[in-house]
Amino acid sequence: MTTMTTNTIRRIVVTAGEPAGIGPDLVLALSKEDWAHQIVVCADKKMLMDRAKQLGIEVQLSDYNPEEVPKAQKAGTLIVDHIQISEPAVAGELNEANGHYVLKTLERAALGCMNDEFDAIVTGPVHKGVINRAGVAFSGHTEFFAEKSKTPLVVMMLATEGLRVALVTTHIPLAYVSKAVTEERLEKIIDILHKDLVEKFAIAQPNIYVCGLNPHAGEDGCLGREEIETITPTLEKIRQEKGINLIGPLPADTIFNEKYLNDADAVLGMYHDQVLPVLKYKGFGRSVNITLGLPFIRTSVDHGTALDLAGTGQADTGSFRTALTHAIDLVEKKQ
Numbered sequence: 001m002t003t004m005t006t007n008t009i010r011r012i013v014v015t016a017g018e019p020a021g022i023g024p025d026l027v028l029a030l031s032k033e034d035w036a037h038q039i040v041v042c043a044d045k046k047m048l049m050d051r052a053k054q055l056g057i058e059v060q061l062s063d064y065n066p067e068e069v070p071k072a073q074k075a076g077t078l079i080v081d082h083i084q085i086s087e088p089a090v091a092g093e094l095n096e097a098n099g100h101y102v103l104k105t106l107e108r109a110a111l112g113c114m115n116d117e118f119d120a121i122v123t124g125p126v127h128k129g130v131i132n133r134a135g136v137a138f139s140g141h142t143e144f145f146a147e148k149s150k151t152p153l154v155v156m157m158l159a160t161e162g163l164r165v166a167l168v169t170t171h172i173p174l175a176y177v178s179k180a181v182t183e184e185r186l187e188k189i190i191d192i193l194h195k196d197l198v199e200k201f202a203i204a205q206p207n208i209y210v211c212g213l214n215p216h217a218g219e220d221g222c223l224g225r226e227e228i229e230t231i232t233p234t235l236e237k238i239r240q241e242k243g244i245n246l247i248g249p250l251p252a253d254t255i256f257n258e259k260y261l262n263d264a265d266a267v268l269g270m271y272h273d274q275v276l277p278v279l280k281y282k283g284f285g286r287s288v289n290i291t292l293g294l295p296f297i298r299t300s301v302d303h304g305t306a307l308d309l310a311g312t313g314q315a316d317t318g319s320f321r322t323a324l325t326h327a328i329d330l331v332e333k334k335q
Contacts, residue, residue, distance in 0.1 A: 009037050009070045010119040010331050012324070013081070013109045016043035019089035019098055021305025023124030024051040025313070026320040028078070031059045035073035037328060040064050040118065042105040044085035048078070054091065054311045066117055083108060091311030094127060099134025102126055106141065110148040113296035119334075120297035120327040121145075124320065125305045139171050142291050145298055155192045155292040157266070158276060158302060159326065160283025163256075164266040165275040166193050166292065177271045178226055181213055183234045190268070192293040194244050197265055200297065202333050206265040209255055210235060210248030213270045217251045231270075285318035288326045297330045299323040 014030070017023030027041050028051060041048070045061055052059050064081040073079075083105050086097045106126075112118040123141050131138040138144060146154040157166040168189050169180045190208065197206035211217075212231060214224030221228050227249050235246045248268075250260070255267060256278050269275030279287060280302060289300040301319040309315045 007069055009072055010328075011038045011040055011070045011117065012120045012122060012327055012331065013040045013042055013112055013118040014122045014324070015105045015109050015124055016041060016048070017105075017124030018094070018102060018127040018130065018305045019044070019047050019085060020092060020094050020310060021125055021127060021307055022310050022315040023126075023305065024048055024089075025055060025310060025315045026124055026301070026317050028052050028055060028057050028059060029315075029317040029320070030073075030324065031057065031078045032075060034075050035324070035328070037072060037119075037331070038070035039073045039079065039324075041078055041080045042083055042109050043080060044089075044101070045080045045082045047085050047089050048080060050088070051091065051311060055313050081108065092307045094130045094307065096130055096134045099131040099136065102131060103136060103138070103144075106144055107148065110145055110296075113298075114149055118296075119331045120299070122320075122323045122327050123298065123300040125301050125303060127305045127307075141298075141300060142170060145291060145294055149295050151294055153188050153192065154294055155189055155196075157193075157196075157290045157292050158279045158287055159290060160279060160287035160322075163261060163279055163282055164264075165279045166266050166268050167272060167275065168268060168270045170272060174271065174273075178213065181226060181230060181270055183230055183237075186231065186234045187238060190238055190244060190246065191242075193266060193268065194242075196292040200292070200330050200334065201265075203265050205245060207245045207247060207263055208266050208268055209250060209260055209264040210246055210268045211252040211255055211270055211274055212249035215251070215253070217249045285316050286322050287319060288323045290326065290330075297327055297334070299327045299330070 016027045060077045061080050064079050085101045109121045142156050156170045197203045213226045218224045218227035231249045287302040291298040
C-alpha cells in the first residue's frame with residue numbers, strides 16, 4: 001500500500017531591490033547556505049551574475065520554472081525569475097532608467113503571491129527617490145503591496161528578538177500625525193494587528209501595549225488632548241466591544257521598560273520615529289519589517305540600499321537573513 005506524501009516545501013520569492021544598492025549582494029549571500037524551502041529570486045539574471053563576479057561569489061543561476069515541484073534551496077545555487085533590467089547596473093550608482101525595473105520585480109512577486117504560486121515575499125531594499133524620479137509616485141513597499149492586493153489598510157510592524165513594534169501612521173510628515181490618529185484609524189489598525197498576532201504569529205491572547213501621542217501621554221491634558229479626546233476612549237471602547245487586551249496609552253519614554261516588554265506581544269506606536277529608533281537600537285542588523293493585513297506574508301530588511309557598500313562585500317547580511325527566517329517561520333506556522 002502506498003501512502004501519499006504531501007510536499008511541505010514552500011516557495012518563497014525574494015526581490016533583489018535597487019540594483020545599484022546592496023540588495024543583489026544580500027540575495028547572492030543567501031546562496032552560500034542550504035535553506036529548507038525553495039527560494040526564487042526576482043531580478044535580472046545578468047545583473048546578479050555580474051555582481052557575483054564582482055564579489056567573488058561562485059554561484060550557479062538557474063531559470064525558474066513554475067511547473068516544477070518546489071525543491072529545497074541548495075548552497076551554491078540560486079533560482080532566478082528573470083526580469084529584464086533597462087540599463088546595466090553599476091554598484092553604488094543610481095540610475096533612474098532602472099526605476100521601472102524595480103517596480104516590475106515587486107509587481108511580479110505580489111502577483112505570484114496572490115495567485116498562490118509563492119507562499120511569502122522577502123524584499124531587499126529599494127531607493128524611493130530613484131523610483132519617484134523615474135516618474136512613479138512611490139512611498140514604499142508597504143503601500144505598494146497594499147495597492148496591488150487591493151488591501152484598504154495595512155500595518156507596518158518591525159520585530160527583533162524580544163520586541164515587536166507596530167505603527168498607527170507610517171510615512172507621513174510629523175505635522176500630519178495628530179490629525180491622522182482618529183478613532184476609526186486606531187480601531188482598524190488594532191483589528192489588523194490583533195488578527196495577525198493571533199493568526200500569523202499563533203499567539204492566542206495577545207497583549208498590545210499602546211503609546212500615547214504626546215510627551216507623558218498628554219499628562220492629563222496639560223501636554224496635549226489627543227489622549228483624552230481620542231486615544232483613551234477608543235482603547236476603552238475596543239476593550240469593551242472586542243475583548244482585546246490593550247494596555248495604555250502609556251508614555252512612550254517609559255513603555256520600553258523590561259516590566260512592560262516582558263508582558264507585551266507588541267507595542268503600538270502612533271508615528272514612525274516614536275518607536276522605530278528604539279527597535280533599531282535594540283536590534284539593528286537583526287530586525288525585520290513585516291507587513292500585516294496583506295493577503296500574503298511579506299517581510300523585509302530594516303535598512304536602506306547602502307550604495308557605498310554595494311559590490312564591496314562589506315554589507316551586513318544579518319537583517320536579510322532575519323527577514324527570510326521570519327518569513328519561513330510564518331509560512332510554517334500558517335500550514
